[in-house]
Every structure is written in C-alpha cells, then in structure tokens.
Amino acid sequence: MKNSGNDNLIPVFIPTALQRFVGQQETIQLPGATVKEVLEQLSGKYPELKKHLYNEQGQLRSFVNVFVNDEDIRHTQGLDTRVAAKDAITIVPSIAGGAESCGTTGTGLSNDEVKRYSRHLIMPEVGMEGQKKIKAASVLLIGTGGLGSPLGLYLASAGVGRIGLVDFDVVDFTNLQRQVLFTTEDVGQPKIAVAKKRLQAINPHITIQTHETRLSAENAMEILKGYDIVVDGTDNFPTRYLVNDACVLLNKPNVYGSIFRFEGQASVFDASKGPCYRCLYPEPPPPGLVPSCAEGGVLGILPGIIGTIQATEAIKLILGNGEPLIGRLLLFNAMKMRFRELKLRKSPTCPICGPNRTITKLIDYEQFCGIAPAAQTTAAADSGSLEITAEELKAALDDKKLVKIIDVREPHEYDICHLAGSTLIPLGQLPQRYKELNIADNLVLHCHKGVRSMRALEFLKTVGFTKVKSLKGGIEAWADKVEPDMPRY
Numbered sequence: 001m002k003n004s005g006n007d008n009l010i011p012v013f014i015p016t017a018l019q020r021f022v023g024q025q026e027t028i029q030l031p032g033a034t035v036k037e038v039l040e041q042l043s044g045k046y047p048e049l050k051k052h053l054y055n056e057q058g059q060l061r062s063f064v065n066v067f068v069n070d071e072d073i074r075h076t077q078g079l080d081t082r083v084a085a086k087d088a089i090t091i092v093p094s095i096a097g098g099a100e101s102c103g104t105t106g107t108g109l110s111n112d113e114v115k116r117y118s119r120h121l122i123m124p125e126v127g128m129e130g131q132k133k134i135k136a137a138s139v140l141l142i143g144t145g146g147l148g149s150p151l152g153l154y155l156a157s158a159g160v161g162r163i164g165l166v167d168f169d170v171v172d173f174t175n176l177q178r179q180v181l182f183t184t185e186d187v188g189q190p191k192i193a194v195a196k197k198r199l200q201a202i203n204p205h206i207t208i209q210t211h212e213t214r215l216s217a218e219n220a221m222e223i224l225k226g227y228d229i230v231v232d233g234t235d236n237f238p239t240r241y242l243v244n245d246a247c248v249l250l251n252k253p254n255v256y257g258s259i260f261r262f263e264g265q266a267s268v269f270d271a272s273k274g275p276c277y278r279c280l281y282p283e284p285p286p287p288g289l290v291p292s293c294a295e296g297g298v299l300g301i302l303p304g305i306i307g308t309i310q311a312t313e314a315i316k317l318i319l320g321n322g323e324p325l326i327g328r329l330l331l332f333n334a335m336k337m338r339f340r341e342l343k344l345r346k347s348p349t350c351p352i353c354g355p356n357r358t359i360t361k362l363i364d365y366e367q368f369c370g371i372a373p374a375a376q377t378t379a380a381a382d383s384g385s386l387e388i389t390a391e392e393l394k395a396a397l398d399d400k401k402l403v404k405i406i407d408v409r410e411p412h413e414y415d416i417c418h419l420a421g422s423t424l425i426p427l428g429q430l431p432q433r434y435k436e437l438n439i440a441d442n443l444v445l446h447c448h449k450g451v452r453s454m455r456a457l458e459f460l461k462t463v464g465f466t467k468v469k470s471l472k473g474g475i476e477a478w479a480d481k482v483e484p485d486m487p488r489y
C-alpha cells in the first residue's frame with residue numbers, strides 16, 4: 001500500500017531496557033512512511049539510543065529486532081518495510097550478541113517465542129522484560145481439576161517457563177462439565193499425564209514438571225520449594241491448610257481460589273506482605289459442615305472464572321506489576337453477576353504468621369481438619385457393622401425383610417434418581433425430623449456416595465437408634481452393582 005507523502009505518526013514501542021535513553025518513555029510517536037524513516041527520526045531525536053540501535057557502519061545492530069505489528073521486518077522488506085496509519089513499530093533487543101549492553105537479564109527469547117508472545121511484547125505492562133520474567137518463572141499448580149484447568153491453559157499459553165502439576169486422580173465423566181483440560185476420550189486416564197500432553201502441545205517452549213502424588217505433610221516442602229509461586233486449586237480443607245502452612249514456612253506467595261455452587265473466592269496470601277489463609281480462617285469448619293463440590297455441586301463455568309483470576313494474579317506477581325490481591329478477598333457471585341471485595345488484615349494471633357506463632361513445621365492436616373487417620377482406620381474396621389453393601393441390601397429386600405430406606409440427600413438429588421420406596425429426609429433436616437422414624441425399624445440410610453449417610457448414622461446413634469446401617473458407597477454403588485439403568489451423577 002503506497003502511502004508516500006503521508007505524515008502519519010507511527011507509535012514506536014521502546015523496550016524497558018532502552019527506555020532510559022528516551023526519558024523513560026514507553027511509546028514515542030514519530031512520522032515516517034518506512035521503518036527506516038521512523039527509526040531515523042527516533043535516533044535523530046535520541047542520539048544515545050542511536051548507539052544502541054546502529055553499529056559504526058550505520059547498520060541496525062544484529063541483536064536489535066524490529067517488528068511492524070507482529071511481523072519481524074527481516075521477513076518483510078527490512079528497513080524499507082512501509083508503515084501507515086494503525087501500524088506500530090516495536091523494538092525488541094534480543095539476548096544474542098550483547099544484550100547486556102541493553103540492560104537485559106535472564107534468558108532470551110527465540111524468534112519463535114517473540115512471535116508467539118508478540119501481543120504481550122507490544123504492551124508496555126509486559127514488554128520484553130516482562131516476558132522474560134514470565135519465561136524465567138516457575139509456578140506450581142496444586143490440582144489439575146476445575147481451577148487447575150484454566151490455570152494450566154493460560155499460564156502455559158502465556159509462556160510461564162516451568163509449570164509444576166500436582167495431582168493423583170484419573171479423569172472422571174463428571175469432571176468434563178468444568179475441567180476443560182480434558183476430553184471425553186481422556187476418561188479413565190491419569191489427569192497429570194493428559195494435562196502435561198495438552199499443555200505441552202499448547203506451548204512447546206515451556207517445561208511441564210509432574211508430581212503424580214497426593215500432596216502431604218511429608219512431601220509438600222520438598223515439592224513446593226522448587227517453585228516461585230504456588231497456586232492452590234484444591235477442593236479440600238486439609239490440603240488448603242497444608243498449602244498455606246508450607247507457603248508461609250517457605251516464604252512463597254499462595255494464589256488462592258475456591259468455588260462452591262455459583263460462588264467463588266480469590267485472594268493472594270503472602271505472609272511477608274499481608275495475611276495468610278489462617279489469618280482469615282484460623283480453623284477449618286467441622287467435617288461435613290461445608291459440603292464439597294462433589295456433594296454440593298458447582299456451576300461448570302465458575303472454576304473458569306476463578307481460575308483465570310488466579311492465573312492473572314500469578315502473572316502479575318511474576319511481573320511485579322499492578323495491584324495484587326494481597327490483603328483483599330474477592331468474592332464472586334455468578335447468579336447475581338457481582339464482585340465484592342473484603343479487606344483482609346494480618347491476624348496478630350495467627351498461629352503460623354503471627355508474632356507468637358505456634359506452628360513452626362507442617363502438622364497432621366487430616367487430624368487438624370477432624371478427619372483423623374486413626375479414627376478413619378477404626379471406622380473402616382468397624383464399618384462392617386455400620387455399613388451394608390448394595391448387594392446385601394438387594395438380598396434383604398428380595399427376602400422381603402422389613403427394611404426402611406432413608407435417603408438423606410437433597411430433594412434435587414432425589415429428583416435425579418432414588419431407590420423405590422425410600423423416604424427423603426435431607427441430612428440437614430434430620431435433627432428436627434428424626435422423630436418421624438420408628439426406633440424399632442431396621443433403617444438403612446443412604447446418600448450419594450456414603451459420606452453423608454455415615455454422618456446421619458452417627459447422629460441417629462446419639463439419639464438412641466441402634467438398628468441403623470449406612471449404604472456403603474451410597475446410591476452410586478447401588479447403581480453400579482444392582483440397578484445399572486439408574487441415572488448417575
């Protein structure tokens with residue numbers, strides 16, 4: 001397109017490393033119809049900069065790359081490449097052959113990388129310096145599920161040089177509604193292997209490090225210490241406290257996100273600059289009070305929103321730019337489509353980041369959260385007398401034994417599927433409604449997977465019921481073993 005005689009002003013983006021030669025300007029508007037003309041204007045105005053752009057023979061230095069929009073001029077007409085309105089010139093000094101003189105640090109970017117990240121490079125908030133920081137950074141994702149999926153996808157795309165993944169799960173059909181890393185054909189595969197392959201396919205320039213294990217007090221310090229930033233995408237309290245405590249002890253920022261039904265939270269816990277998770281929640285709720293996503297459900301899009309907020313915070317921390325969510329708890333309600341922000345303060349009595357801290361090393365988090373492993377094993381040993389299997393229940397019903405089935409799930413779960421002849425009393429209503437039950441009946445309690453019904457059983461025992469059992473594995477096990485046509489969720 002000929003544009004001669006036109007005195008359009010062309011924006012020239014100056015990399016951070018060179019801004020000191022142009023009075024710290026990020027963008028300079030200059031006239032010219034070709035790259036050569038614009039750069040001549042630039043070096044005429046800023047002779048100090050000229051020495052860094054051109055050699056003694058007046059040629060563009062080999063380590064200075066010039067882009068028009070996202071095209072390297074070496075692939076177009078070189079300095080004779082024409083520029084017109086809406087074009088922008090970006091100067092990108094590469095590491096090769098004297099980057100130090102340009103004040104750059106860290107690993108350089110290849111031409112492929114420069115092209116890939118061009119939309120970052122041309123924005124002053126990231127630029128070449130920022131992109132190199134992103135490349136040099138390492139981020140550990142705890143969990144590759146609902147939150148971990150968008151986190152992985154965006155951080156890999158953005159070029160985070162080393163991404164660590166911690167997970168031990170396999171892809172389940174019920175994951176596909178929100179865990180966008182996975183496809184239908186991945187069901188049954190280990191999440192971590194699928195995630196690694198997918199992220200590596202998105203960006204071959206980065207390293208994906210996998211930790212196929214359940215994060216525990218035994219391995220957390222060793223795994224976390226190898227990363228700059230930790231992003232918490234877990235769905236359970238023991239791991240949340242474990243991640244928090246390990247981050248405080250290792251002095252690493254913890255990018256927090258949590259989701260439930262249609263509400264989410266996000267924050268950045270960095271005990272060196274603000275509060276930690278324990279400042280906000282010194283102790284976990286008693287087991288069972290707060291249902292998990294598996295029990296309570298979650299809007300499939302919600303982790304996409306919260307996970308991308310976490311990814312944004314991680315990138316900001318890497319760049320050291322913007323206002324991080326440190327000391328702020330962001331609350332999101334998808335139904336109302338409303339964000340709220342709460343101020344978080346460091347707690348003077350925080351047991352791990354306060355002045356009189358009592359926690360100086362990792363503890364037993366299962367026990368701390370009321371899920372004592374010792375009790376678990378006892379329960380498992382005892383469960384023979386407390387639980388009934390789906391097959392045993394079927395046999396009892398076939399023998400016309402008098403069994404009364406109580407469904408302790410929620411009404412909307414009952415609508416999806418239920419056992420014939422069962423009575424619905426949601427767990428939360430049991431303390432008010434247990435008197436509807438006959439203490440002399442043989443009761444079988446069931447829920448979705450057998451967790452809530454055990455809690456219902458424990459409650460009924462405290463009020464004098466003795467002939468009560470919990471359906472092992474819940475209605476899920478019933479559908480699996482007895483009624484395969486039953487819808488599952």
Ligand SMILES: [Zn+2]
Pocket residue numbers: 271275276277278279280347350351352353354
């Ligand atoms: Zn704290």
